[in-house]
Amino acid sequence: MVKELIKTIEKSKLFDEIAMTEVSQDINYEKIQIQIAEVLGMEKKNDSLQGRAMQLLQRLSKGKRVLIVLDDVWDILDFECIGLPNLEHDKHCKILFTSREESVCQNMGCKVNFQVSVLSKDESWYLFREMVGEIADRPDINPIARDIANECGGLRRYCIMQWA
Incomplete structure (x- = not known):
């Protein structure tokens, strides 16, 4: 379902780049960072979690309109640990994520929630x-x-x- 949404967003040209990763139940920040960096065409320069976070943050703050898609989020994520910008200050980077748990959405301070109905x-x-x-x-x-x-x-x- 998320992939179909991404196709629609790509056609709309709202974003210059779209990076997607599946988070799943066991959060692996390194995997999330690496997958986002690969899609954005970044070279692997850092082996530490903090180093990659800084590198991602710098890349995402360059002014391009970037959509980060985090699919299947089960628990609260630390955006700073991943290297995602503070969305209150960065107007170019947007985050879309999916979760089965409405409480995760509420606890992460989402601005807008879209509930997808159950499939027949x-x-x-x-x-x-x-x-x-x-x-x-x-x-x-x-x-x-x-x-x-x-x-x-x-x-x-x-x-x-x-x-x-």
Whole structure:
């Protein structure tokens, strides 16, 4: 779902660059930093968490309009530890993140929350089939594919945009 949103944002030309990373339940700040830096075409100059954070902060403060997408956030993130600018002062960098937990959104001081409704069984299957492709229609795979779609579908996720 986030990837579709990113495609739409890319077409709109609202941002010069868009960097996305999946955070997941076990927060790994190093992984987050490295993935963002790679998308932004940054050279790896620092091996320390603090060094990479400073490097990212400098890069994100250069004036380009950058959207940072943090997908699947389970707990409060330390933006300073990642190297993300203070959104109250930086008008060029924006952060969008998704979380299953509304409390995470509230505790991170989000400006705007968008609740994404639960997918119906049919919508879950359609989305699953779009991701997997026609192989999901094969008679030997279809029952298993539908079970997986039913198990995964309908997840409530919150899509949050923080605008300075």
